[in-house]
Amino acid sequence: MKKRISAALLAMAMALSITACGNGEKTKDETTQATEAAKVTDAAKAEEVSFDSLKEEAKGTVVTFYGWGGDEKLNQWLDNTFASVMKEKYDITMERVPMDIDQILSQLSGEIQAGEKDGTIDMIWINGENFRSAKENNMLYGPFADQLPNFQDYIDPQSEDVTLDFAYPIEGFEAPYGKAQIVLIADTAVTPELPESAEALKEFVRKYPQKVTYPALPDFTGSAFVRNIIYEICGYEQFLDMEADKETVRAAVEPAMAYLRELNPYLWNEGKTFPDSAPTLDNMFSDGEVVLNMTYDAYGTAVKIADGAYTETTQSFQFDKGTIGNTNFMAIAANSGNKAGAMVAINEMLSPEIQADRYETMKVIPVLDNSKLSREQKEAFDQVDLGKGTIPQDELLSKRLPEMPAQLVVLIEEIWAEEVAGK
Missing domain, CATH: 3.40.190.10 (Periplasmic binding protein-like II)
Incomplete structure (x- = not known):
């Protein structure tokens, strides 16, 4: 609040100095300036008192x-x-x-x-x-x-x-x-290659069959992963102001749904079922049941390495085109x-x-x-x-993609359940 008080005092000082330089009689402009300075001061005092009063009211x-x-x-x-x-x-x-x-x-x-x-x-x-x-x-x-x-x-x-x-x-x-941004995670001692595009991910999944999956939608992280695939394949600009009509959305995301269906036979449990949540997938990754993990916690890899949950060779990464942040x-x-x-x-x-x-x-x-x-x-x-295994913040945020409207997210989750799950 010091900045606002200082500004108010400065305005008052300017008004007083203008008056002092005159001949003792206030002109119309001088009166206006003095009035405006008083208003600024009163507003600043009221704002300061207002938050101070909140603190006093909240005490105890x-x-x-x-x-x-x-x-x-x-x-x-x-x-x-x-x-x-x-x-x-x-x-x-x-x-x-x-x-x-x-x-x-x-x-x-x-x-x-x-x-x-x-x-x-x-x-x-x-x-x-x-x-x-x-x-x-x-x-x-x-x-x-x-x-x-x-x-x-x-x-x-x-x-x-x-x-x-x-x-x-x-x-x-x-x-x-706080800010979040989706990243992918792999142990470079197990999978030296880190897929940095949807096409590279398809090759990765085929190379490690039954060792890759993602959380079933509407899990928050699984949903973000699917939207990221949509962005990779379909672009993201069209979704930022798209009408929340299910069939319109279905047509727009169909290339991405087709891609995800192609992955299913190579996924864990052949894509017939998916982990119920991001924590479940994280446990599967920690136990070596799968070789790819994902999270909205952009720097969580460092914490897991420090805690001993991940190996020292674990690394987070993102697609070259970017990843969704919110x-x-x-x-x-x-x-x-x-x-x-x-x-x-x-x-x-x-x-x-x-x-x-x-x-x-x-x-x-x-x-x-x-x-x-x-x-x-x-x-x-x-x-x-x-810490270890993280993406430098400048690089991470330089590839930060915007979220699509919330009403589209719900529709995409429904479409995924209809078009991809168990297919």
Whole structure:
């Protein structure tokens, strides 16, 4: 907030200096400038007091954070590091509630329909079609993002990673949490070649029959892999503004569906069945049952190598044409009983210190605009060792492809089930 206060004081000083240079009588222009300076000052003070009042209101309260709980390393970080910061800085107790997003939205919908004004859900880890559905059904509080000092100071408000969620306008109803990007993973001691195109992947699958597969859709990672194949074969531009008509989408993706059907006979279990989830595929890869893995956790390979789950020769890679990336977000329930506490917590999650710690501890791609950071803040990110088996960040992000509209994702998952699964 210092920047806004300084700007306001500067405006006031300029107005005073103009008045002092006159003959003691204010001209019309001088009066206007003085009035405008006063307005700027009042606005800055009101904004400062507003967030200060939120912190005061949230002091001593509990904030519930609902989201997927399948990442134990993340769970520990939230329970220990982030919760400790929130308690020490704001006297706010963070309560993490692990739950699948479908269950979260079902619970939230039930509470809203029952007229519960002080609901049990405060913060929600959300994105994609779930965000679209929740926003369109008035289940979320907002807009709130532009009221957060750290959002204003460190986020690029023009970036599509912040303005769009699976091509759907966010309009301040959620704030960025972390960036994700799909990568493929292989052990170079087992498979020295790393397929960097759909065509090369087809040859790879034939060379290692029954040793490659992907999670069954609608698993989040499996769905992203299929969309990436669609982008490789069909291009991606046409999907960014495509009508959400199933037959239109079916015709557009048919070349990719044909490609996937060609893979089936060479896949694990001959493509008759697929692993039920990304964690299941990860276990199969770790156990050597398959030779190819995939994840949205772009730097997760380094963490798995450090933990001993992957060999030292494991390497993540991406297609030459790029891989799909998206941002996951934090939203606030429309009937949250502690909106002030949720906003303070989300604001803290966007601080350079917390984002740098997430980057170092869990290798999560930061959401901050590097150009808005101070030299010291930039150094904190630059000094992070991403570890073994990872793609350099500049290279990774240079091949980052946009997500298609969320309503198309659902249709593609249905089409895959009809055209590819078990064929």
